[in-house]
Amino acid sequence: MAIVLGPNRYGKAEVRVARVTRTTATDHELCDLDVSVSLSGDLADTHLRGDNARVVPTDTMRAVVYAFAQDRPLPAIEEFGLRLARHFVDAHASIDTARVRLLEYPWVRIAGTHGPHPHAWTRAAGVRRAGVVRGPEGVEVCSGLADVSVLKSTGSEFHGFSTDRYTTLAPTRDRILATTVRAGWRHRRDGAAPADWDASFRAARDTLLRTFAETHSLSLQQTLYTMGEAVLAEQEHLAEVRLTLPNHHHVEVDLSPFGQPNPGEVYQVTDRPYGLIEGTVRRGDAAPALADLPWE
Numbered sequence: 001m002a003i004v005l006g007p008n009r010y011g012k013a014e015v016r017v018a019r020v021t022r023t024t025a026t027d028h029e030l031c032d033l034d035v036s037v038s039l040s041g042d043l044a045d046t047h048l049r050g051d052n053a054r055v056v057p058t059d060t061m062r063a064v065v066y067a068f069a070q071d072r073p074l075p076a077i078e079e080f081g082l083r084l085a086r087h088f089v090d091a092h093a094s095i096d097t098a099r100v101r102l103l104e105y106p107w108v109r110i111a112g113t114h115g116p117h118p119h120a121w122t123r124a125a126g127v128r129r130a131g132v133v134r135g136p137e138g139v140e141v142c143s144g145l146a147d148v149s150v151l152k153s154t155g156s157e158f159h160g161f162s163t164d165r166y167t168t169l170a171p172t173r174d175r176i177l178a179t180t181v182r183a184g185w186r187h188r189r190d191g192a193a194p195a196d197w198d199a200s201f202r203a204a205r206d207t208l209l210r211t212f213a214e215t216h217s218l219s220l221q222q223t224l225y226t227m228g229e230a231v232l233a234e235q236e237h238l239a240e241v242r243l244t245l246p247n248h249h250h251v252e253v254d255l256s257p258f259g260q261p262n263p264g265e266v267y268q269v270t271d272r273p274y275g276l277i278e279g280t281v282r283r284g285d286a287a288p289a290l291a292d293l294p295w296e
């Protein structure tokens with residue numbers, strides 16, 4: 001049986017780029033990105049014979065990211081990804097598909113004596129994400145966030161679960177629910193892109209967090225579904241929401257040896273193992289995602 005080349009792609013991963021926009025000599029804007037580009041197309045020659053005529057060096061991809069980062073104004077990461085993907089597919093006949101994954105690290109202005117400091121920031125928690133694929137079947141975009149830790153100190157129960165001879169978990173009517181949200185949402189290919197990527201991102205993030213806070217949880221699975229459903233209900237142009245929710249278990253400490261009752265006050269925070277709740281909430285009539293959309 002012949003040996004053949006299977007699916008392949010290549011690119012530059014994690015190009016770190018900080019972009020300073022100098023409104024005046026001292027009033028600046030800051031954007032801190034991590035951009036990964038991955039290309040595929042007619043690349044058999046390099047794999048089979050080492051003929052690199054059709055290979056766009058990954059170093060060139062790095063350079064393009066830096067060059068495009070000077071666009072003024074620097075667009076939302078979704079638009080930045082679309083520009084990069086369009087460039088690679090349009091500029092190189094051998095490349096038919098470009099995938100771009102972008103992370104944006106949030107920096108917030110340090111509070112100064114006279115208000116938010118014009119050119120000093122502190123890194124805030126959480127990461128904004130975007131993924132773009134441009135290929136023969138079309139263009140698709142996903143947005144998302146990661147590393148957003150949330151906790152609610154009541155309004156969460158877990159009981160009625162399946163039991164067997166190994167079950168030791170006690171059912172609870174009141175527990176801490178804590179997780180670190182990783183979410184991605186896919187924009188419909190058949191619909192208009194949002195007029196304002198930033199506003200769409202903020203609305204989705206705020207809805208995810210508000211729904212986590214306001215849903216009386218009977219399981220993290222139910223909370224996951226409710227969070228995804230709320231985002232889809234509000235933004236017609238979204239097809240699908242993917243959520244990854246680790247369950248950061250908080251265990252009430254037994255203080256009775258010290259004669260101290262512990263009515264839900266002192267908890268042991270465990271970092272591992274953790275429950276890992278993952279799921280997709282989708283619009284029933286949405287076209288399926290392009291297979292290689294860079295969600296992660």
Ligand SMILES: O=c1[nH]c(=O)c2[nH]c(=O)[nH]c2[nH]1
Binds near residue numbers: 158218220221247275
């Ligand atoms: O919300 C939860 N879902 C589970 O599936 C689970 N399993 C578990 O031990 N605790 C929890 N909590």
